[in-house]
Amino acid sequence: MELKLIYPDLPFWRAETSRIALFMGGIEFEDCRPSREEIKRMKTDGTFPFGQFPILLVDGEKLAQTAGIARFCGKLAGLYPRNDDFAAAKVDEVIDLATDITLKMQPALREQNPEIRNIKRTELSREILPRWLGFMDQLLIDNGNTVFFVGPSLTVGDLAAWRLCGWIQGGIIDGIPQTQLDAHPALLQHYLKIGKMPKIIEWMKRHYNS
Ligand SMILES: N[C@@H](CCC(=O)N[C@@H](CS)C(=O)NCC(=O)O)C(=O)O
Missing domain, CATH: 1.20.1050.10 (Glutathione S-transferase Yfyf (Class Pi); Chain A, domain 2)
Known part of the structure; x- marks a missing residue:
């Protein structure tokens, strides 16, 4: 599975929760940290489905919303309960x-x-x-x-x-x-x-x- 997480180069919780979860779980992902200008462009070129970030690309498919991304990454990394x-x-x-x-x-x-x-x-x-x-x-x-x-x-x-x-x-x-x-x-x-x-x-x- 190819993962690409897009968020600026900041340790803010919205993206960092998922970045760290993937890192701790040993899950490979592309940690894409666009510049201010790139973010500006991405907000209008359709990169972000709701004009907001972070987003996660999963085999090219887009997933928006911080909490959903965190749950998904948490499950991959073994940092989210699976049977409870x-x-x-x-x-x-x-x-x-x-x-x-x-x-x-x-x-x-x-x-x-x-x-x-x-x-x-x-x-x-x-x-x-x-x-x-x-x-x-x-x-x-x-x-x-x-x-x-x-x-x-x-x-x-x-x-x-x-x-x-x-x-x-x-x-x-x-x-x-x-x-x-x-x-x-x-x-x-x-x-x-x-x-x-x-x-x-x-x-x-x-x-x-x-
Ligand atoms: N409901 C979204 C909100 C995300 C959000 O507000 N992200 C901020 C950046 S931290 C954003 O995209 N702001 C829009 C903007 O800066 O124009 C989520 O939970 O991911």
């Missing part, structure tokens, strides 16, 4: 929560007016994120002391949450402090632990020199 429908739905829950949090952040991230942006970013950091990251934290607590979101081992849900938190916590969004996760000890522990997994370290060094 409830566990699979719990993994979906984490991925969909990552989507919801991303969407909740957008108004504050896209605001152009500097004054309104400051107000929205403050609200994001002090109210919106604490509430929604709190939900994520609770999922980890509910799963006991495994440090994973679902069951006793890593799934694509963990990868999605890890990269989402890396984006939030990474100091790249003005107005969101690098201490944003501190109020959520289970989530912080998860973030730190996943980041120390040898394969994850290898991947991040290879692609982002970090």
Whole structure:
């Protein structure tokens, strides 16, 4: 099976979840990271079925939507439950929560007016994120002391949450402090632990020199 994942050269969770899953599963794929100009062209030339990215090409056939791509790659990589429908739905829950949090952040991230942006970013950091990251934290607590979101081992849900938190916590969004996760000890522990997994370290060094 030929796989080509298309997304810009960023470790954002929408594509990184699937990239890392395939890498960890030892599944070969073309990691296509188009430039800004190429993305612009792809948005209008029909490359992206919904004008959005990431997309995954599977033997030339297009698959859009972050969550569906992550599930598919997770299954290939052995990082998505195959024989336990409830566990699979719990993994979906984490991925969909990552989507919801991303969407909740957008108004504050896209605001152009500097004054309104400051107000929205403050609200994001002090109210919106604490509430929604709190939900994520609770999922980890509910799963006991495994440090994973679902069951006793890593799934694509963990990868999605890890990269989402890396984006939030990474100091790249003005107005969101690098201490944003501190109020959520289970989530912080998860973030730190996943980041120390040898394969994850290898991947991040290879692609982002970090
Ligand atoms: N529903 C889509 C949304 C994907 C999405 O919004 N991707 C962003 C990039 S991270 C995008 O394509 N934005 C459109 C744009 O930049 O014009 C999914 O889940 O994959």
